[in-house]
Amino acid sequence: GAGVSQSPRYKVAKRGQDVALRCDPISGHVSLFWYQQALGQGPEFLTYFQNEAQLDKSGLPSDRFFAERPEGSVSTLKIQRTQQEDSAVYLCAGSLSNNEQFFGPGTRLTVL
Protein backbone atom coordinates (compact mmCIF):
# COMPACT_ATOMS: atom_id res chain seq x y z
CA GLY A 1 0.00 0.00 0.00
CA ALA A 2 0.93 3.64 -0.27
CA GLY A 3 1.18 4.32 3.43
CA VAL A 4 1.08 2.83 6.90
CA SER A 5 -2.25 1.24 7.74
CA GLN A 6 -3.61 0.38 11.16
CA SER A 7 -6.61 -1.65 12.15
CA PRO A 8 -9.06 -1.37 13.65
CA ARG A 9 -9.32 2.42 13.48
CA TYR A 10 -11.57 2.46 16.53
CA LYS A 11 -11.88 -0.09 19.29
CA VAL A 12 -14.16 -0.03 22.33
CA ALA A 13 -13.32 -2.55 25.02
CA LYS A 14 -14.82 -3.34 28.39
CA ARG A 15 -12.42 -3.11 31.30
CA GLY A 16 -10.61 -6.42 31.65
CA GLN A 17 -10.91 -7.39 27.99
CA ASP A 18 -7.86 -8.22 25.86
CA VAL A 19 -7.30 -6.26 22.64
CA ALA A 20 -5.00 -6.65 19.63
CA LEU A 21 -4.03 -3.72 17.43
CA ARG A 22 -2.48 -4.28 14.02
CA CYS A 23 0.04 -2.24 12.04
CA ASP A 24 0.94 -2.72 8.38
CA PRO A 25 4.03 -0.60 7.65
CA ILE A 26 5.23 0.53 4.25
CA SER A 27 6.90 -2.36 2.44
CA GLY A 28 10.65 -2.39 3.06
CA HIS A 29 10.57 -0.33 6.24
CA VAL A 30 12.86 -2.26 8.56
CA SER A 31 12.23 -0.11 11.64
CA LEU A 32 8.84 -0.10 13.32
CA PHE A 33 7.75 1.93 16.32
CA TRP A 34 4.67 1.98 18.52
CA TYR A 35 3.62 5.16 20.34
CA GLN A 36 0.74 5.92 22.70
CA GLN A 37 -0.98 9.32 22.44
CA ALA A 38 -3.30 10.27 25.28
CA LEU A 39 -5.89 13.00 24.71
CA GLY A 40 -4.25 16.42 24.53
CA GLN A 41 -0.74 14.97 24.76
CA GLY A 42 2.07 14.23 22.38
CA PRO A 43 2.86 10.65 21.37
CA GLU A 44 4.92 8.65 23.85
CA PHE A 45 7.30 5.90 22.79
CA LEU A 46 6.29 2.35 23.64
CA THR A 47 8.54 -0.04 21.72
CA TYR A 48 10.81 -0.45 18.68
CA PHE A 49 11.53 -3.28 16.24
CA GLN A 50 14.27 -3.65 13.70
CA ASN A 51 12.96 -6.31 11.35
CA GLU A 52 11.61 -9.02 13.67
CA ALA A 53 13.85 -8.14 16.61
CA GLN A 54 12.35 -6.08 19.42
CA LEU A 55 15.31 -3.89 20.35
CA ASP A 56 13.68 -1.54 22.83
CA LYS A 57 10.57 -2.07 24.92
CA SER A 58 11.42 0.43 27.62
CA GLY A 59 8.26 2.47 27.04
CA LEU A 60 5.73 -0.31 27.59
CA PRO A 61 3.82 0.84 30.68
CA SER A 62 3.23 -2.58 32.22
CA ASP A 63 3.55 -6.29 31.57
CA ARG A 64 -0.02 -6.20 30.25
CA PHE A 65 1.41 -4.70 27.04
CA PHE A 66 3.06 -6.98 24.53
CA ALA A 67 4.19 -6.37 20.94
CA GLU A 68 5.39 -8.69 18.25
CA ARG A 69 6.57 -8.59 14.64
CA PRO A 70 7.28 -12.22 13.85
CA GLU A 71 8.11 -11.88 10.13
CA GLY A 72 9.57 -8.41 10.18
CA SER A 73 6.63 -6.73 8.48
CA VAL A 74 3.19 -6.63 10.15
CA SER A 75 3.21 -5.88 13.87
CA THR A 76 0.62 -6.46 16.58
CA LEU A 77 0.33 -4.62 19.87
CA LYS A 78 -1.60 -6.63 22.43
CA ILE A 79 -3.00 -5.25 25.66
CA GLN A 80 -4.25 -7.74 28.22
CA ARG A 81 -6.85 -7.00 30.89
CA THR A 82 -7.42 -3.46 29.62
CA GLN A 83 -7.82 -0.65 32.14
CA GLN A 84 -9.42 2.77 31.70
CA GLU A 85 -6.01 4.44 31.71
CA ASP A 86 -5.16 2.48 28.55
CA SER A 87 -7.63 4.65 26.61
CA ALA A 88 -5.57 6.48 24.01
CA VAL A 89 -4.65 6.56 20.35
CA TYR A 90 -2.03 3.96 19.50
CA LEU A 91 0.22 5.07 16.65
CA CYS A 92 2.51 2.92 14.56
CA ALA A 93 5.40 4.33 12.54
CA GLY A 94 7.88 2.78 10.15
CA SER A 95 11.12 3.95 8.66
CA LEU A 96 14.00 2.99 6.47
CA SER A 97 17.38 2.97 8.19
CA ASN A 98 18.34 6.46 9.39
CA ASN A 99 15.31 8.03 7.78
CA GLU A 100 12.13 9.74 8.82
CA GLN A 101 9.33 7.86 10.53
CA PHE A 102 6.06 7.57 8.63
CA PHE A 103 3.06 7.35 10.91
CA GLY A 104 -0.19 5.52 10.44
CA PRO A 105 -3.56 7.09 11.31
CA GLY A 106 -3.67 5.34 14.67
CA THR A 107 -6.14 3.13 16.51
CA ARG A 108 -8.33 4.96 19.00
CA LEU A 109 -8.90 2.66 21.97
CA THR A 110 -11.65 3.45 24.47
CA VAL A 111 -11.87 1.30 27.59
CA LEU A 112 -15.20 1.51 29.41
Next chain:
Amino acid sequence: QKEVEQDPGPLSVPEGAIVSLNCTYSNSAFQYFMWYRQYSRKGPELLMYTYSSGNKEDGRFTAQVDKSSKYISLFIRDSQPSDSATYLCAMSAMGRDDKIIFGKGTRLHILP
Protein backbone atom coordinates in the same frame (compact mmCIF):
# COMPACT_ATOMS: atom_id res chain seq x y z
CA GLN B 1 9.79 18.16 34.68
CA LYS B 2 9.20 16.58 31.28
CA GLU B 3 12.12 16.21 28.89
CA VAL B 4 10.37 18.40 26.32
CA GLU B 5 8.14 21.35 27.22
CA GLN B 6 5.70 22.89 24.76
CA ASP B 7 2.85 25.33 25.35
CA PRO B 8 -0.36 23.52 24.29
CA GLY B 9 -2.17 26.71 23.23
CA PRO B 10 -4.57 27.05 21.55
CA LEU B 11 -3.00 29.79 19.49
CA SER B 12 -5.26 31.78 17.17
CA VAL B 13 -3.83 34.17 14.58
CA PRO B 14 -5.28 35.93 11.51
CA GLU B 15 -4.52 34.64 8.05
CA GLY B 16 -1.28 36.04 6.67
CA ALA B 17 0.34 36.52 10.08
CA ILE B 18 3.71 35.11 11.09
CA VAL B 19 3.37 32.26 13.56
CA SER B 20 6.04 31.44 16.11
CA LEU B 21 6.02 28.08 17.91
CA ASN B 22 8.68 26.92 20.33
CA CYS B 23 9.83 24.25 22.73
CA THR B 24 12.42 23.86 25.43
CA TYR B 25 14.13 20.65 26.41
CA SER B 26 16.35 19.37 29.17
CA ASN B 27 18.27 16.41 27.72
CA SER B 28 21.57 17.59 26.21
CA ALA B 29 21.91 14.23 24.39
CA PHE B 30 19.28 15.30 21.86
CA GLN B 31 20.87 16.06 18.50
CA TYR B 32 18.03 15.60 16.03
CA PHE B 33 15.17 18.08 16.11
CA MET B 34 11.92 17.78 14.27
CA TRP B 35 8.56 19.44 13.85
CA TYR B 36 5.55 17.32 13.07
CA ARG B 37 2.12 18.50 12.00
CA GLN B 38 -0.93 16.53 13.07
CA TYR B 39 -4.41 17.07 11.71
CA SER B 40 -7.41 15.84 13.67
CA ARG B 41 -7.78 12.05 13.63
CA LYS B 42 -4.60 11.64 11.57
CA GLY B 43 -1.09 10.51 12.39
CA PRO B 44 1.74 13.05 12.70
CA GLU B 45 3.60 13.97 9.50
CA LEU B 46 7.16 15.28 9.42
CA LEU B 47 7.35 18.96 8.53
CA MET B 48 10.92 19.98 9.28
CA TYR B 49 14.07 18.20 10.42
CA THR B 50 17.32 19.74 11.70
CA TYR B 51 20.50 18.17 12.93
CA SER B 52 22.26 20.01 15.77
CA SER B 53 22.13 23.81 16.00
CA GLY B 54 21.23 26.19 13.20
CA ASN B 55 18.44 27.29 10.92
CA LYS B 56 16.64 25.50 8.13
CA GLU B 57 14.15 26.99 5.72
CA ASP B 58 11.61 25.22 3.53
CA GLY B 59 9.12 27.43 1.75
CA ARG B 60 7.04 29.29 4.32
CA PHE B 61 8.55 27.30 7.20
CA THR B 62 11.75 28.04 9.13
CA ALA B 63 13.10 25.86 11.93
CA GLN B 64 15.68 27.14 14.40
CA VAL B 65 17.67 25.20 16.98
CA ASP B 66 19.73 26.77 19.76
CA LYS B 67 21.41 23.91 21.60
CA SER B 68 23.17 26.25 24.03
CA SER B 69 19.79 27.43 25.32
CA LYS B 70 18.02 24.09 24.68
CA TYR B 71 15.38 25.96 22.70
CA ILE B 72 13.86 25.21 19.31
CA SER B 73 11.45 27.24 17.21
CA LEU B 74 9.26 26.93 14.14
CA PHE B 75 8.17 29.99 12.19
CA ILE B 76 5.37 29.96 9.65
CA ARG B 77 5.19 32.92 7.28
CA ASP B 78 2.08 34.02 5.41
CA SER B 79 -0.05 31.61 7.46
CA GLN B 80 -3.00 29.97 5.72
CA PRO B 81 -6.21 28.43 7.13
CA SER B 82 -4.90 25.06 5.92
CA ASP B 83 -2.03 25.46 8.42
CA SER B 84 -4.57 24.99 11.23
CA ALA B 85 -3.41 21.83 13.01
CA THR B 86 -1.49 20.66 16.06
CA TYR B 87 2.26 21.19 15.80
CA LEU B 88 4.46 18.79 17.73
CA CYS B 89 8.09 19.48 18.44
CA ALA B 90 10.11 16.29 18.64
CA MET B 91 13.67 15.24 19.24
CA SER B 92 15.91 12.21 19.42
CA ALA B 93 19.45 11.39 20.41
CA MET B 94 20.58 9.02 17.69
CA GLY B 95 18.65 9.85 14.54
CA ARG B 96 15.30 10.11 12.82
CA ASP B 97 14.81 6.35 13.17
CA ASP B 98 15.55 6.44 16.89
CA LYS B 99 12.80 6.70 19.49
CA ILE B 100 11.36 10.18 19.35
CA ILE B 101 10.46 12.28 22.36
CA PHE B 102 7.54 14.58 21.57
CA GLY B 103 6.28 17.77 23.13
CA LYS B 104 2.66 18.05 24.11
CA GLY B 105 1.78 19.83 20.85
CA THR B 106 0.47 23.35 20.18
CA ARG B 107 -2.99 23.68 18.66
CA LEU B 108 -2.89 26.40 16.01
CA HIS B 109 -5.92 28.08 14.46
CA ILE B 110 -5.49 30.38 11.45
CA LEU B 111 -8.52 32.63 11.19
CA PRO B 112 -9.65 33.49 7.63
